[in-house]
Amino acid sequence: MRQSPLFSNIKTGEAYYDDIDCANYKGICAKTFFLLAIAAIVAAVTAFYIPTIIEAGNFGAFYIALAISSIVGFVSVIIGRFNDRAAKYASVIYSVCEGLFLGCLTVIAESFFPGASTVAIFSTLIIFVVMLTLFATGILRVGNGFRKFAFGFSLGAIALILFTSLIGLFIPLQAYIWVLILVELFLLIYGVITLSLNFAEAQYVVESRASKGAEWSVALGLMVSLIYIYVEVIRLVIMLALNRD
Secondary structure (H helix, E strand, O other): OOOOHHHHHHHHHHHHHHHHHEOOHHHHHHHHHHHHHHHHHHHHHHHHHHHHHHHOOOHHHHHHHHHHHHHHHHHHHHHHHHOHHHHHHHHHHHHHHHHHHHHHHHHHHHHHOOOHHHHHHHHHHHHHHHHHHHHHOOOOOOOHHHHHHHHHHHHHHHHHHHHHHHHOOOOOHHHHHHHHHHHHHHHHHHHHHHHHHHHHHHHHHHHOOOEOHHHHHHHHHHHHHHHHHHHHHHHHHHHHHHHHO
């Protein structure tokens, strides 16, 4: 029996609105770049004004800004990753806080090694492009085995952080600088692994036709991984600069 054109149009319209209401790669990319832009702008403004604050001897404001941005950023990540409805607002708050944190960190890093922020930006970009290419082409597959490996790697990362924090209480920094460099490389690899998990999460959200709100949660996850990688590269550059001296 010939289907009514009106009924056909109604079905087509329903499918169209279903596609609009569901998460997609375009939405995830747009939201991720939006959050990155917020963080970059806030970081640039912070890096511009921080030297003036330090020269004025107002170190209290500097440390308070670092502490508040870290705490609020951490809380916003927890909220945004577990609540899709709040993810939009939590993601923006996180980006602002991390922009403030990164601005302060960049000023510190540049004092140790001029150009450290440039190295970190390009390194993060290269890592992102390479890992995205490997994932998109199917060379990198994130299955149960990979997830178990990532979990074990995360436990190793926590153990290394505790270990280096402990020996730092008894041994001068220069005495174990190469140990710290190796630890930073390990933690950087951990960041790359979490980025791969973010790509898999994005794929799952899109293929399972999750709500548009899930795009913010995925974008937030990508932001966390990218900023983590940037910070670890900065730390690695600082360690290498200290070892050179």
